[in-house]
Amino acid sequence: MQLAEIKDHMQKSIEATQRSFNTLRTGRANASLLDRISVEYYGVETPLKSLATISTPDASTITIQPFDRGSMAQIEKAISLSDIGLTPSNDGQVIRLNIPPLTSERRKELVKIASKLAEEGKVAIRNIRRDAMDAIRKQEKSAEISEDEARDLQDQVQKLTDQSTSKIDSLLATKEKDIMTV
Structure with a gap:
């Protein structure tokens, strides 16, 4: 596993x-x-974005204008x-x-959900790190790389992991701020 590949996988987890x-x-x-x-839609699960134009004319309303008016009932049901x-x-x-204002209880629930989503992202990043570390150890055992190279690679992978988890933490902080802003 190349460092660029590891970085790419971690970036995808962040996204x-x-x-x-x-x-x-x-x-x-x-x-x-x-x-x-x-x-x-006609027996096939289709993303709403593919069936309609979605816009936000003001801060408390989302409008959905279907391309096919016959699909309005299915869109409403979904x-x-x-x-x-x-x-x-x-x-x-x-x-x-119409987006009603959130109650303080609902805001707290949404913050908990956001924290759970952030933790799932961090777990994905840690899994990528674990796989990368295993690959480095295998290369070291098979004498493809030296012990020093293995240690350097492991340090670099750990730095990437730390950077990625801190990005997720900052995304979480931003989302919590958005949720708690009245």
């Missing part, structure tokens, strides 16, 4: 964690809340069944989602 954070609700309307929602906790309203042209 996946960021995408998970984006699906968490804050007090403001954000189109990425709907990223995980898929709609059964949103109602999802875990985002919003009720869609339909005027025949667009679907509106």
Whole structure:
């Protein structure tokens, strides 16, 4: 395993964690809340983004304008069944989602969820580190690299791990601040 490859894997874990954070609700309307929602469209699970234009005209509203008006009922059903906790309203042209202000209890729950997502990201990074360290030890045992090279590589992998986990911590701090801002 090359260092560039390890760094790339860790970066992908950070990006996946960021995408998970984006699906968490804050007090403001954000189109990425709907990223995980898929709609059964002609018998196929299709991402909502592929079926409609999603916009946020103001801080407390998300509008969804389907490309095919016949899919409005399925889109409404998918949103109602999802875990985002919003009720869609339909005027025949667009679907509106009003984002109510978060209660302090709900904000605390969302911070806990964000912490859990951050921990999952860190676990993924630690797994990448473990695999890299195992590969380095195997190379050392098979005499492909010297003991000093192995130690240097392990130090570099640990530095990458520390940098990646600190990035996730800073993403978490930013998300917690967004959630707790009234």
